[in-house]
Amino acid sequence: MQTTTFMKKTVCAAAVAAAMGAMSLPVQAEGWRGWNIHPEGYPNTEALEAFAERVAERTEGRIEPQVYNNGVLGDQPDAIEQTRNGALDFANFNMGPMGPIVNETNVLSLPFIFDSIDHMHEVMDGEIGQQFADALADKNLIALSWFDSGARSLYNTSHPIETPEDVEGLKIRVMNNDLYVEMIEALGGNATPMAYGEVFQSLKTGVLDGAENNYPSFESSNHYEVAEYYSLTEHLIIPECLCIAKASWESLSEEDQEIVREEAIKASEMQRQLWVEGSQESREIVLDAGVEINEIEDKTPFQDLMEPVYAGFIEENPDLEELIDAIRSSN
């Protein structure tokens, strides 16, 4: 533990102090490593990079966060573990793959739990959002702000999905969470949990028929190049966190904690704004590339099929029923 902490610290302040001709002892800068699954230019990436820059600036180099894009530090379930044990310092996590680790967050993965993105923000920015942050903190993750992740819709290589019958028999990739397997199976499809980075190749080679995601990810992952039918099921509206490893958080002075918290909130404001613009841009890019996008006039048949998913979840987690009701009735 000692060695790891020591190795994570970059003693670069000595050079700064020397350059300034200062005689005081050098301050140790914390070289914070941040996990990000998205590429450069993605709304989340831009917000994380702004966060890193502002934190370094405002702490005068006491914390030097560095964002590692494209999931180069590992897939999401791994990165969650690494952040929990302090091997990584901060990250932008989707609450989907968080479910197997922080059970309460599974509530956010229940299909159609939110009526709209505004509803999700209202819930997450209020008292209920704090309950999720507390549950994450119990598992060593300090959620300082919530990012937007739009609404996830189904896409596939063979035909538009208009009714649940159109999902029958399709091999659909899902994120790592049993709830999504149940969700796809309830629609008559075959679900395959798979790491994000493997989906493109699997769609291309026919190992998968489809997947589900928001516009920016559908576009930036290039899945639209191989799956040309995007159907607006909007079955999941899942928030994401800007999370700090508990060990990294606790190593900060109160003053630096305040700076990091403020900048995380600013980053989420920036991300949400970029998200709206980015979603629109991505939609245009995929349309220009020939993707067929279809609206679903009546989502009730999809929603009705989710009843057993809710029933099974509540049976296994009776203590979470109140939270589900609170979210559903909060709009």
Ligand code: BDP
């Ligand atoms: C994106 C999320 C990212 C997930 C990815 C996925 O932002 O965290 O890893 O979906 O489908 O929308 O795996």
